Structure formats: C-alpha cells, structure tokens
Amino acid sequence: MSAMKIIRNIIVVLALSAVAVATSACPEKGPAEKAGEKVDKAVDKTKDAAKDVAKDVKK
Known part of the structure; x- marks a missing residue:
C-alpha cells in the first residue's frame, strides 16, 4: 500500500470520527x-x- 493511500485512509477516518463526535454532542x-x-x-x-x-x- 502506498504512502498516499495510507495518508488518505487516515484522513478519511479522522474526518468520519470528527463528524461522529460532532453529531453525538448535540444534546x-x-x-x-x-x-x-x-x-x-x-x-x-x-x-x-x-x-x-x-x-x-x-390457527
């Protein structure tokens, strides 16, 4: 796996995590x-x- 793919995957995971935290924080x-x-x-x-x-x- 190339370094660019790894970096892209990390960015995607971080973005999805940020969205999950932001949406779950709404009381x-x-x-x-x-x-x-x-x-x-x-x-x-x-x-x-x-x-x-x-x-x-x-029946």
Whole structure:
C-alpha cells in the first residue's frame, strides 16, 4: 500500500470520527430525529400486528 493511500485512509477516518463526535454532542433532538422515532414506533407496531395476524391465520 502506498504512502498516499495510507495518508488518505487516515484522513478519511479522522474526518468520519470528527463528524461522529460532532453529531453525538448535540444534546437536544431535532424535529427529524423526533419524526424518525415516531416512524420507528409505527413500524414496530405494524410488525407486531402482522405477527398477530400471521398467528391467527395459522390457527
């Protein structure tokens, strides 16, 4: 592996680490995160309902 590739990989890792630290440092949830949580809950409820229906069909 050439020195340029190693340096480039190090820069990429450092940049990604900086982004991860910057985004995790935000103490408050924004509107997108709140909406995402609502979507996650809705998907979980839908999965549970589908499982219940599948169980009923098998009976």
